Amino acid sequence: xxxxxxxxxxxxxxxxxxxxxxxxxxxxxxxxxxxxxxxxxxxxxxxxxxxxxxxxxxxxxxxxxxxxxxxxxxxxxxxxxxxxxxxxxxxxxxxxxxxxxxxxxxxxxxxxxxxxxxxxxxxxxxxxxxxxxxxxxxxxxxxxxxxxxxxxxxxxxxxxxxxxxxxxxxxxxxxxxxxxxxxxxxxxxxxxxxxxxxxxxxxxxxxxxxxxxxxxxxxxxxxxxxxxxxxxxxxxxxxxxx
Ligand SMILES: [Zn+2]
Ligand SMILES: [Zn+2]
Numbered sequence: 001x002x003x004x005x006x007x008x009x010x011x012x013x014x015x016x017x018x019x020x021x022x023x024x025x026x027x028x029x030x031x032x033x034x035x036x037x038x039x040x041x042x043x044x045x046x047x048x049x050x051x052x053x054x055x056x057x058x059x060x061x062x063x064x065x066x067x068x069x070x071x072x073x074x075x076x077x078x079x080x081x082x083x084x085x086x087x088x089x090x091x092x093x094x095x096x097x098x099x100x101x102x103x104x105x106x107x108x109x110x111x112x113x114x115x116x117x118x119x120x121x122x123x124x125x126x127x128x129x130x131x132x133x134x135x136x137x138x139x140x141x142x143x144x145x146x147x148x149x150x151x152x153x154x155x156x157x158x159x160x161x162x163x164x165x166x167x168x169x170x171x172x173x174x175x176x177x178x179x180x181x182x183x184x185x186x187x188x189x190x191x192x193x194x195x196x197x198x199x200x201x202x203x204x205x206x207x208x209x210x211x212x213x214x215x216x217x218x219x220x221x222x223x224x225x226x227x228x229x230x231x232x233x234x235x236x237x238x239x240x241x242x
Pocket of ligand 2: 078
């Protein structure tokens with residue numbers, strides 16, 4: 001297996017170290033067919049893309065698509081799950097300027113409603129240090145993920161199971177029904193081999209992405225490819241692999 005498109009990368013518009021053009025140049029050097037710029041959702045107080053920057057990013061990506069005919073560049077956003085009712089942090093700008101939307105759980109975000117601070121954020125922090133809370137937290141998080149998948153037209157869930165325990169089988173079943181891609185993310189160690197083996201039977205699609213925050217990590221997915229192979233996931237079900 002070999003990567004042909006990196007669907008999850010970050011730039012200086014969140015906390016990546018390189019510009020969009022530098023990331024695209026690196027992807028071209030590596031012979032990729034496509035790269036997706038997917039900086040962090042707006043509710044991260046430090047790293048989130050400022051709403052007014054989605055237009056700027058769109059214009060830059062359109063310019064690069066005109067400039068190069070050997071690669072396709074797409075704009076997405078790695079939105080944050082900010083509410084226990086499945087809310088993610090997208091507004092009009094994301095809907096207008098992004099080619100599609102991703103969602104993932106992160107530690108740092110401004111909760112959607114004050115109550116979400118306790119039900120979602122604090123609960124997941126507590127479950128990290130108090131293992132007896134993990135089962136109930138997993139059940140709660142899973143409900144949030146299922147609601148999110150019903151509410152939004154998502155292209156992909158990034159690093160499912162990282163930072164936020166979920167019932168990966170329930171999420172995979174729903175993702176297959178909704179044709180939402182689940183990510184194999186070597187940087188965050190999820191989905192891992194054991195999870196992939198458990199959910200392979202649900203028939204959904206996967207992507208193996210670098211989540212690069214610097215040019216030198218673009219397409220750096222060898223361990224993710226090894227996990228997919230070890231779990232017996234057929235190449236035809238991984239959207240960005242040849
Ligand atoms: Zn992430
Ligand atoms: Zn990311």
